Amino acid sequence: MNCGEGGCRKNRREILLHSCCAVCTIFPEKRLEEDGWEITGFFYNPNIHPFTEFERRLFAVRDYYRNIATPLVIDAHYDVLEYLKTVTVNERRCERCYRLRLFDSAKRARSLGITVFSTTLLFSVHQDHDAIREIGAEAAREHGVDFYYEDFRKGWEEGTRASRDRGIYRQKYCGCIASEEERFKKRIERLQNHLMPSEETGEKRARAIGILTSRAERRSS
Numbered sequence: 001m002n003c004g005e006g007g008c009r010k011n012r013r014e015i016l017l018h019s020c021c022a023v024c025t026i027f028p029e030k031r032l033e034e035d036g037w038e039i040t041g042f043f044y045n046p047n048i049h050p051f052t053e054f055e056r057r058l059f060a061v062r063d064y065y066r067n068i069a070t071p072l073v074i075d076a077h078y079d080v081l082e083y084l085k086t087v088t089v090n091e092r093r094c095e096r097c098y099r100l101r102l103f104d105s106a107k108r109a110r111s112l113g114i115t116v117f118s119t120t121l122l123f124s125v126h127q128d129h130d131a132i133r134e135i136g137a138e139a140a141r142e143h144g145v146d147f148y149y150e151d152f153r154k155g156w157e158e159g160t161r162a163s164r165d166r167g168i169y170r171q172k173y174c175g176c177i178a179s180e181e182e183r184f185k186k187r188i189e190r191l192q193n194h195l196m197p198s199e200e201t202g203e204k205r206a207r208a209i210g211i212l213t214s215r216a217e218r219r220s221s
């Protein structure tokens, strides 16, 4: 079931807020607080790779919730190979990724006795907003809870400005290794053009191979 902006039953004031990162949590948390929701945060993001990045975002979320004195449930599940097999190597990987996180959030809300859940993924202008909304509602139906929908993107500028002002860790890519590659697309192309030019520019290629060979020789000597 979908509920939002005045659409939920009055006695349901507790909400589990799935938090993908600290930056995306600021505005939705503020909005829900203004509306009188009692928030419990939930961190479950096995899509964030590599581990050092996962740890950094997890600690940023933990610190954020600590600072606002709000409870946070952490599921620190991390398994890159499992994620790659089940999500990344798929042309609809983002939908699978939302599904993984939102179904788990709905299930967690249910197990905690919280009847409504939402997600900070609804804040990002870079995500597939409609897919998140649909999958959130589907997850809610599956687990017998409500999905709170609000278009948190309206607070994009406010939230991102606040994250800068408060010195909150701001990640440079969505999370999975494929999104990290997308971030560096141009840089990868530049590197490849420099070191591995096409057959027509065989001279550069020879030069690159020469560099690699001489390094290997140095190491073995």
Ligand code: SF4
Binding pocket: 047, 048, 087, 088, 093, 094, 095, 097, 098, 174, 175, 176, 177, 178, 179
């Ligand atoms: S780009 Fe983001 S939403 Fe899409 S699969 Fe990767 S981590 Fe998940």
